[in-house]
Amino acid sequence: MNDHVIETADLNLAYRGKQAIDKLSLRLARGGVHAIVGANGAGKSTLFRVLLGFACADSGSARVLGCDSRAIPPQLRARIGFVNEEHTLPAWMRVRELAAMQGRLYAGWSETRYRQVLANFNVGDAQKIGELSRGERAGVSLALALAQGPELLILDEPTLGLDVVAKRAFLDALLQTSLDDGATVVYCSHQMEEIERVADNLVIMERGVLRHMSPPGDFCERVALWIADFPFKQPDAGHLPGVLELRVIDGLTHLVVFDGGEDFGARLRLMGARTAQCMPVSLDRAVNGFLARGHAGVPPLSAAA
Numbered sequence: 618m619n620d621h622v623i624e625t626a627d628l629n630l631a632y633r634g635k636q637a638i639d640k641l642s643l644r645l646a647r648g649g650v651h652a653i654v655g656a657n658g659a660g661k662s663t664l665f666r667v668l669l670g671f672a673c674a675d676s677g678s679a680r681v682l683g684c685d686s687r688a689i690p691p692q693l694r695a696r697i698g699f700v701n702e703e704h705t706l707p708a709w710m711r712v713r714e715l716a717a718m719q720g721r722l723y724a725g726w727s728e729t730r731y732r733q734v735l736a737n738f739n740v741g742d743a744q745k746i747g748e749l750s751r752g753e754r755a756g757v758s759l760a761l762a763l764a765q766g767p768e769l770l771i772l773d774e775p776t777l778g779l780d781v782v783a784k785r786a787f788l789d790a791l792l793q794t795s796l797d798d799g800a801t802v803v804y805c806s807h808q809m810e811e812i813e814r815v816a817d818n819l820v821i822m823e824r825g826v827l828r829h830m831s832p833p834g835d836f837c838e839r840v841a842l843w844i845a846d847f848p849f850k851q852p853d854a855g856h857l858p859g860v861l862e863l864r865v866i867d868g869l870t871h872l873v874v875f876d877g878g879e880d881f882g883a884r885l886r887l888m889g890a891r892t893a894q895c896m897p898v899s900l901d902r903a904v905n906g907f908l909a910r911g912h913a914g915v916p917p918l919s920a921a922a
């Protein structure tokens with residue numbers, strides 16, 4: 618059995634000269650929840666489209682569950698669940714009809730799992746898909762995907778636009794299935810608090826390039842917030858190695874730093890800081906600082922795990 622559910626090597630895809638996936642070599646191990654994050658346009662959805670065989674790469678290779686993405690046979694497709702951000706389902710069908718149809722299509726269909734997941738959402742069997750709210754539609758599409766008993770579940774921003782309660786129900790159902798059924802979940806999102814809660818592995822993409830991969834906690838430990846008090850002139854601390862973000866708030870210099878090293882405080886003091894205090898940061902702050910650097914056009918830090 619292949620230990621990697623997803624494997625790409627030197628994958629490239631450009632849309633009319635714009636590089637969406639850039640020499641991407643990514644290997645995601647079987648099991649757990651993998652979260653892919655990146656700024657808008659980082660190439661997350663494009664990657665999913667290539668992996669599922671909906672788009673063709675210009676060069677390189679992509680494999681899902683050991684199979685070339687360009688030739689996924691129906692039996693293998695049945696082992697992969699996909700939930701997209703639009704939760705596209707046939708609007709004219711009733712919930713019960715759709716579930717019955719899926720039940721006939723998938724040999725491993727679990728009615729119990731379907732009911733369990735759907736119970737988190739206020740959805741009636743007789744309702745038409747087109748009548749459901751966005752959150753309810755998300756619930757139905759997750760229940761359908763999970764009841765399929767997928768070995769691999771790919772979710773493209775599944776909680777976009779959901780309220781707090783629906784989001785929690787969605788993630789709880791997802792986690793429960795990953796734990797109970799051993800499904801590998803690959804999920805992209807901009808919601809760091811969610812990722813902090815559910816992800817075992819964090820993948821950061823920037824402009825089609827893989828920038829970082831590690832458990833979220835390990836990434837957070839490499840990022841720190843330094844608050845320095847420069848009583849005289851503010852020095853240009855922005856060029857110190859690893860600085861992701863610099864802001865002056867109420868006269869204090871706030872620096873978000875990646876791999877600053879033990880002597881970072883000493884460096885600030887050498888530059889004239891009266892005090893320099895180091896604090897941990899949330900995943901949200903760490904990832905946003907990391908990505909903000911790329912946005913500002915500064916050469917990205919090498920953060921390969």
Ligand SMILES: Nc1ncnc2c1ncn2[C@@H]1O[C@H](COP(=O)(O)OP(=O)(O)OP(=O)(O)O)[C@@H](O)[C@H]1O
Pocket residue numbers: 632633635636637655656657658659660661662663664
């Ligand atoms: N069909 C298309 N035609 C032309 N360019 C495209 C197409 N689809 C995506 N792109 C471009 O490819 C790049 C990657 O887009 P993609 O949708 O994969 O990003 P993303 O990381 O999913 O973004 P978001 O977080 O905003 O959903 C973007 O620069 C986008 O403009």
